[in-house]
Amino acid sequence: MSGASQASQSIAARRGAAPHTSMFLRMLVRAAVLRRGRAASALLAMVVAAAVATAMMNLYVDVQAKLRKEFRSYGANVIVVGRNGASLPSDALTKAEALLGGRAVTVPFAYVVARTAAGQSVVVSGTDFERVQKLDRWWSVSAWPSGPHEALVGMRAVPVVSPDGKPFDLSFQGHTIHVSIAGTLQTGAAEDSRLYLPMTDFVAWSGVQPSTIEIGVNGTSDDVNAAVSGLAEALPSAEVRPVRQIVEGEARVLGKTRATLYAAAILIVLTAALCVLATLTGWVFDRRRDFAIMKALGASERLVCGFFAAEAAALGVVGAILGFVIGIGIAAWIGRVNFNAPVVPRFSVLPVVLAGSVAVALLSAIVPMSLLRRVQPAIILKGE
Amino acid sequence: MFPRLLYESFRRQKRRKLLAAIAITLGVAIATAMIAVATDIGDKINRELRSYGANLLVTPQEDTIDVEIGGVNLKPPSDGNFLSETDLPKIKGTFWRHNILGFSPMLPVSVPVSATGRSQDVTLLGTYFAKNLIFGKDHFTTGVLNTHSWWRVDGSWPADSSEDVLVGEHVARKLQLGVGEKVAIAGQLRTVAGILSTGGAEDDQIVAPLHVAQAILGKPDAVRRVYVSALTKPEDALARRDPKTMSGELWDRWYCSPYVQSIAYQLQEAIPHSHAEQIRQVAQNEGTVLSRIKGLMLLITLAALFASALAVSAAMATAIFERRREVGLMKALGAGNFAVAALFFAESALLALLGGGTGFLAGAWLAHRIGRSIFDSNISIQPILFPVIMAIAVIVTFAGSAAAIRRAVQFDPVFALRGDA
Numbered sequence: 001m002s003g004a005s006q007a008s009q010s011i012a013a014r015r016g017a018a019p020h021t022s023m024f025l026r027m028l029v030r031a032a033v034l035r036r037g038r039a040a041s042a043l044l045a046m047v048v049a050a051a052v053a054t055a056m057m058n059l060y061v062d063v064q065a066k067l068r069k070e071f072r073s074y075g076a077n078v079i080v081v082g083r084n085g086a087s088l089p090s091d092a093l094t095k096a097e098a099l100l101g102g103r104a105v106t107v108p109f110a111y112v113v114a115r116t117a118a119g120q121s122v123v124v125s126g127t128d129f130e131r132v133q134k135l136d137r138w139w140s141v142s143a144w145p146s147g148p149h150e151a152l153v154g155m156r157a158v159p160v161v162s163p164d165g166k167p168f169d170l171s172f173q174g175h176t177i178h179v180s181i182a183g184t185l186q187t188g189a190a191e192d193s194r195l196y197l198p199m200t201d202f203v204a205w206s207g208v209q210p211s212t213i214e215i216g217v218n219g220t221s222d223d224v225n226a227a228v229s230g231l232a233e234a235l236p237s238a239e240v241r242p243v244r245q246i247v248e249g250e251a252r253v254l255g256k257t258r259a260t261l262y263a264a265a266i267l268i269v270l271t272a273a274l275c276v277l278a279t280l281t282g283w284v285f286d287r288r289r290d291f292a293i294m295k296a297l298g299a300s301e302r303l304v305c306g307f308f309a310a311e312a313a314a315l316g317v318v319g320a321i322l323g324f325v326i327g328i329g330i331a332a333w334i335g336r337v338n339f340n341a342p343v344v345p346r347f348s349v350l351p352v353v354l355a356g357s358v359a360v361a362l363l364s365a366i367v368p369m370s371l372l373r374r375v376q377p378a379i380i381l382k383g384e
Numbered sequence: 385m386f387p388r389l390l391y392e393s394f395r396r397q398k399r400r401k402l403l404a405a406i407a408i409t410l411g412v413a414i415a416t417a418m419i420a421v422a423t424d425i426g427d428k429i430n431r432e433l434r435s436y437g438a439n440l441l442v443t444p445q446e447d448t449i450d451v452e453i454g455g456v457n458l459k460p461p462s463d464g465n466f467l468s469e470t471d472l473p474k475i476k477g478t479f480w481r482h483n484i485l486g487f488s489p490m491l492p493v494s495v496p497v498s499a500t501g502r503s504q505d506v507t508l509l510g511t512y513f514a515k516n517l518i519f520g521k522d523h524f525t526t527g528v529l530n531t532h533s534w535w536r537v538d539g540s541w542p543a544d545s546s547e548d549v550l551v552g553e554h555v556a557r558k559l560q561l562g563v564g565e566k567v568a569i570a571g572q573l574r575t576v577a578g579i580l581s582t583g584g585a586e587d588d589q590i591v592a593p594l595h596v597a598q599a600i601l602g603k604p605d606a607v608r609r610v611y612v613s614a615l616t617k618p619e620d621a622l623a624r625r626d627p628k629t630m631s632g633e634l635w636d637r638w639y640c641s642p643y644v645q646s647i648a649y650q651l652q653e654a655i656p657h658s659h660a661e662q663i664r665q666v667a668q669n670e671g672t673v674l675s676r677i678k679g680l681m682l683l684i685t686l687a688a689l690f691a692s693a694l695a696v697s698a699a700m701a702t703a704i705f706e707r708r709r710e711v712g713l714m715k716a717l718g719a720g721n722f723a724v725a726a727l728f729f730a731e732s733a734l735l736a737l738l739g740g741g742t743g744f745l746a747g748a749w750l751a752h753r754i755g756r757s758i759f760d761s762n763i764s765i766q767p768i769l770f771p772v773i774m775a776i777a778v779i780v781t782f783a784g785s786a787a788a789i790r791r792a793v794q795f796d797p798v799f800a801l802r803g804d805a
Contacts, residue, residue, distance in 0.1 A: 049691075
């Protein structure tokens, strides 16, 4: 007896000490705790859907930037040349660099036709090897020149200038330069027939200033167009043009990839949402007894509907937040595995995922509820 | 008794079964579509990458070096060796002929050009635009329209048999030439079919049918170089090895893989006295871009598969959870755990097969739509995919049901019937 009264006392004490929470909140919490299994499976579906949606939205934005970076290994997408083959003004390179800042790699090239000791014509170019390495990554070079008077010689030019690999002389308008071969170059294009010298040596020898600047501009096609018009304004004496082969190829491949990604994202998000809809609808429908009991106890229709809606919304919110965290993880993993760079989490996606999840959850509560409202509680309680 | 139970279960619980079946159908459809797209995307993107232009260059074997700056070749036009135009169709006779999407021969010559009282020395480039060629019984069309897709023409492309020319936009501006006007090239009047804009060296040139350039040079059949656009496989360790050091079996494998190197080798075999080289700017970067996009789709497919598996599992778990009372009743009537589990698994299997079948069809249709709308070509679905997908559907459905079935079977019938679960 005393044990029982003690127990009832302690329950009363606990109730008194418990924070005053409204009946509504308590019902929500108890419903989730008591029906753990089912709430968990509904939540699981919600989390999966939100995670997939988050991952796809993050990737959709980020992958394009990542792929653009890959496309930059195709080299220059903007080219600046002096009109009618003339040299560029001496400040052209610094002007271009100042305009583009860190968003681009600029490489100057100067060209002359020189003669070898045997009288053969060969194209000699002066350039900045450090920048070339950054821009033209497809150049297959045995060894890059590091010191003065060292030349990079195209594969096809080697037998012409120095078949035995010894240092050789080049002459241009009466000036002669003595250079050694640092390495050979292979590109499969016009570069194979040329010689490349460090720019300082080249200018000191030939007196010819750069006539071409090749520029690899990072960013979207809008960025490239802005760079082109900006450069054209800053360098009125030069001709600035985008390299259509590169720009159009990139736009095309990127466009198709983006479209595929978009289609995949829509499919996946839609499927996930529909699966959540199917799961949650079943879940709410299965709780028709709770619905009937509440109504039988005198709860108004509005209260009951509000209760189920709040339950669904709570599920949507919790699912969305958990899913967002997991989705960011998935996106980061894909970024790391495929691009060796993490995908930056985008918190701007969170409100979208949150709103979407709550909307889907509410939608899946509405369908069964509109069915249930028409049915008398007694019939449901009888188990029909 | 068992088939009747199964049948009645489906007949009486149409709504619940439908929901579960929908979940499975959707899951399988997305899996099928994603797998189909992911397996085909490599080929599709590879074709798109061809818009970067030719990836192989064929030149005469013993050629003098080019003296070329900004697209203007200072080498005397008749200097060096030439390829023979009659050998070109043999390109379509090589082992990987179906991978060769097109080729364009080029023959630059330097010519005096005059129009509207101005005259100038210009490089005239002879090439194919869209030439019909025959090799054996194969008819095919090739030319710059295939290999240089970024060339734009204001006006019309000349026919390969005509004497009409395209004039680069810079030349046209200098000589004040318009479409349909006449221009004197090496003393002969030709019609300007169109103004060419390429964003490259051709803007300062005149492009004409190959035979026009050959006539000016006085060397019929001569071709300076050939640009070849081929679908290739990304380079790997085997591709980079020197074929001369390979043993017989390895060499066969190298020769029969569409590496850019092996296609170059085969081009050299097909065209006498030629040297074929990959254009590294195009060929080397293709592999990276392709593998990135392929990898991306593969990972997304994995994530999609995982998500649809979880969604199907969740749907199945809910569907079975709802039926504890039924389990209680069956057990109260004397059914063993095994009989109950067997019934549920049979239902799951049936649902998986139904949903899987519909889902596969829906997925195939989706993949087809994606291929049509994005790549303008079909995405092929390998028949082998069907059993694989069905097996996955059954396994995922079973896995999703297993935990719920075990819990349902373990319930005390009394509690289950009272509804206190």
